[in-house]
Amino acid sequence: MSVPFFNYGARYAEDRDVIKDIVFQVGVSDNFILKEGVADFEQAIRAYTGAKHAIAVSNGTTALSVILRALGVGPGVDVLTPAFSFISTASTIALLQARPVFVDVDPVTGMLDPADLEAKITPNSRVVIPTHLFSVMANMSAIREIADRHQLHVLEDSAVALGASMNGTKAGLLGDSGLYSFFPAKPLGGIGDGGIIVTNDDELGQRCRMLRNHGQDGITRFLHHHLGYNHRMDEVVARYLQHKLLRFDQLIERRAQIAARYNEAFASLAPDIRVVTDDHYDRVYYTYVLQSERRDELQQFLQARGIETQIYYPLALPLQPAFAYLGHKEGDFPHAEALTKRSLALPLYAEMPDEHVDLVIEAVLAHSHQVAVHV
Structure with a gap:
């Protein structure tokens, strides 16, 4: 008997008919991207996590990119990020022409080491990205204390940690901004890719919302306040995720x-x-x-x-x-x-x-x- 690692067939078997129905309903709706289904899913994530703002995007990597861009990360900025992680926590920094400053990890947990974090802070440091990996969470209280002293924005890479919490606060809201990934392998895996940004910061939330959709404000179409991205979530993914969130x-x-x-x-x-x-x-x-x-x-x-x-x-x-x-x-x-x-x-x-x-x-x-x- 073989034991598969991912086994997507088993993961989606229960939802076979639901998936077909969602695809059909979206296909005949004339609403394919960033419409009512996405708005409903954003509301569901706000309710589940307690976040003030939830901005659905095309995947977890683009969530990082949008947040970093919204924070003004670019040339001359250093962003502190763990040396042991998926590449997105560093590549998104470099692609904005900022400098990834790698921080070693705790030898037991594998999460960003607060002591090495403090040692690696530079005069140009503006953001730190603590990452939760596998099932383990970073030491957010220690990281938060260091970040506050050095005026660093804490971008919590909680891509795999939807539903986790620490001291009564949901993962993703332990920093200043956070995100979740809905890649099919994730705990809340979608049909296709997807991600969502969460924050309680009004200004940051609004800026992220515009940057994900070509810099538009969602009110006046073709009025572009910023040079943004096409990082939108589609309706099929959003509707399926909302269905799966129920269980x-x-x-x-x-x-x-x-x-x-x-x-x-x-x-x-x-x-x-x-x-x-x-x-x-x-x-x-x-x-x-x-x-x-x-x-x-x-x-x-x-x-x-x-x-x-x-x-x-x-x-x-x-x-x-x-x-x-x-x-x-x-x-x-x-x-x-x-x-x-x-x-x-x-x-x-x-x-x-x-x-x-x-x-x-x-x-x-x-x-x-x-x-x-x-x-």
């Missing part, structure tokens, strides 16, 4: 149940296998990532048993060829670099059957037993 809490609860089984099964495997199990915030499990001292061996062992895995991420961002112009070298970000050699993501999605969970657990335990016998 989203059940979906993330099922993800948490699977993660709890993994946590219990792997607790005795430390230090060879380590998992972040902090419980001082309410987590949402996007992916289940463990750290293994024998990561490549473990991945091959699982693959031989039909279990698909993913490596998030195989190379620290400062060492990516795209950022060679910044002059970083191996050893500059030791914690981020170490994580790229140890991190492995196991299958986890709400529709994952229990027998697949059993197979993953049995295989990881079997590998650990095999290693113990030969040590």
